[in-house]
Amino acid sequence: MMTKLLTKRYPGMRAWLMQRLTALIMAVYSVMLFIRILILQADSYEAFLDFFQPSWFRIASWLFWISLSIHAWLGIRDVFKDYVPNMQMRSVLLKILVVLLWVYIAWASWLFVRK
Amino acid sequence: MQVNETQSSCHCKAKNRPKNLNLFTIRLPINALVSILHRATGCILFLVLPIILLLLQLALSSAAHFERVVSILDSPFIKLMLLGLAWAFFHHFFAGVRHLAMDVHWMTTLMKARYTSKVVLVLGVLATVVLAVKLWA
Numbered sequence: 696m697m698t699k700l701l702t703k704r705y706p707g708m709r710a711w712l713m714q715r716l717t718a719l720i721m722a723v724y725s726v727m728l729f730i731r732i733l734i735l736q737a738d739s740y741e742a743f744l745d746f747f748q749p750s751w752f753r754i755a756s757w758l759f760w761i762s763l764s765i766h767a768w769l770g771i772r773d774v775f776k777d778y779v780p781n782m783q784m785r786s787v788l789l790k791i792l793v794v795l796l797w798v799y800i801a802w803a804s805w806l807f808v809r810k
Numbered sequence: 811m812q813v814n815e816t817q818s819s820c821h822c823k824a825k826n827r828p829k830n831l832n833l834f835t836i837r838l839p840i841n842a843l844v845s846i847l848h849r850a851t852g853c854i855l856f857l858v859l860p861i862i863l864l865l866l867q868l869a870l871s872s873a874a875h876f877e878r879v880v881s882i883l884d885s886p887f888i889k890l891m892l893l894g895l896a897w898a899f900f901h902h903f904f905a906g907v908r909h910l911a912m913d914v915h916w917m918t919t920l921m922k923a924r925y926t927s928k929v930v931l932v933l934g935v936l937a938t939v940v941l942a943v944k945l946w947a
């Protein structure tokens with residue numbers, strides 16, 4: 696069965712599928728966001744807060760950010776694999792990448808969840 | 811990028827591998843152009859994440875900060891940078907959707923792939939132009 700490809704024995708298949716899944720989530724969110732920006736025309740501070748108020752929008756934004764983090768981790772990791780042949784250098788860069796993405800997740804969570 | 815694992819992890823001596831350092835001898839067909847731009851724009855989007863979060867935090871924090879953000883984004887130079895960023899997003903988006911389509915075996919012959927590459931490039935520029943008109947008009 697195809698599902699065999701999704702076990703730990705084939706990490707590349709998992710990475711590939713995750714990159715597609717997160718891409719799909721982000722694509723749907725982006726279209727929603729553009730339509731919402733066009734409809735709501737939030738050009739004052741109050742309107743901007745209202746734009747941000749609904750909990751479904753905050754949850755969607757948070758899910759978007761989680762997807763973005765996984766997507767960027769897999770994507771930038773591939774870029775490092777291609778262009779940074781030195782293993783020590785690569786592992787340092789990967790650690791910096793992971794720390795940055797976790798900091799951004801904490802930051803974004805704080806922005807989307809508070810109040 | 812699809813790199814053949816058995817090739818990339820082979821134990822052959824590194825110095826025996828062929829190298830081509832003259833970039834001008836590499837031809838860049840349209841599919842390759844869309845592909846490398848997808849990679850470049852993905853990296854750009856990653857690099858601007860902290861700026862996006864910072865602007866978002868400022869805009870949410872108070873009415874005065876919100877006005878400040880609006881006035882920053884209103885300057886012609888920043889608007890131009892914003893357009894560049896918007897193009898990066900649009901291109902990555904359309905090229906990404908093309909990727910997903912081809913992953914489910916849609917539009918995969920060479921002729922069709924070259925056609926959808928053109929569509930991706932045009933859509934990315936078109937969306938940016940529409941945004942530019944909205945920003946300046």
Ligand code: HEM
Pocket residue numbers: 732733735736737738743746756862883884892895896899941945
């Ligand atoms: C790649 C990321 C983004 C880009 C390139 C972008 C670009 C823009 C541009 C060009 C404008 C028009 C600014 C102006 O009227 O002077 C705008 C407005 C706006 N953006 Fe974004 N944006 C991005 C992400 C976001 C995110 C993540 C949010 C919120 C979750 C957001 C919320 C808004 C809102 C509420 C407006 C005001 C809409 C209006 O005045 O009609 N944007 N954005």
Ligand code: HEM
Pocket residue numbers: 714715718719721722725763766767769770771773774811848849851852853855856902903905906907909910
């Ligand atoms: C808006 C929706 C998005 C879609 C539909 C999308 C789609 C994709 C797809 C399908 C791939 C895989 C390409 C491959 O296997 O060669 C990819 C790669 C990548 N994406 Fe995205 N993406 C999106 C947003 C983002 C964002 C916001 C970032 C930055 C934080 C990003 C960064 C990257 C990077 C760095 C790569 C690796 C590029 C490479 O290996 O050549 N993407 N994207």
